[in-house]
Amino acid sequence: MTRRALAALGAVVLAATLAGCAATGAEQGASTDALRQESITLQDGRTVQCVVYSAPYKGGLSCDWVGAR
Incomplete structure (x- = not known):
């Protein structure tokens, strides 16, 4: 695959991963x-x-x- 195709695939995966996420701060047991x-x-x-x-x-x-070296 070309770098452009890999970057596009990475962007799609990242967007799908973040879809539906909300930063409410109300999660129980969440810590740094x-x-x-x-x-x-x-x-x-x-x-x-x-x-x-x-x-x-x-x-x-x-x-x-994208920054993989």
Whole structure:
């Protein structure tokens, strides 16, 4: 795939991931400990920076695919 196609795919995935999210601040048990940053090394040797949200019974992953090096 070309870089442009990968960037478009990443944008679609990010938009789908964020669809329906609302920052209400009313989540029970939410804390800053639930967020962490990770560097993920892909099989082709590139590194992607990601933010991981993990809490009991929910979670998510957001990565900077455009900035993968």
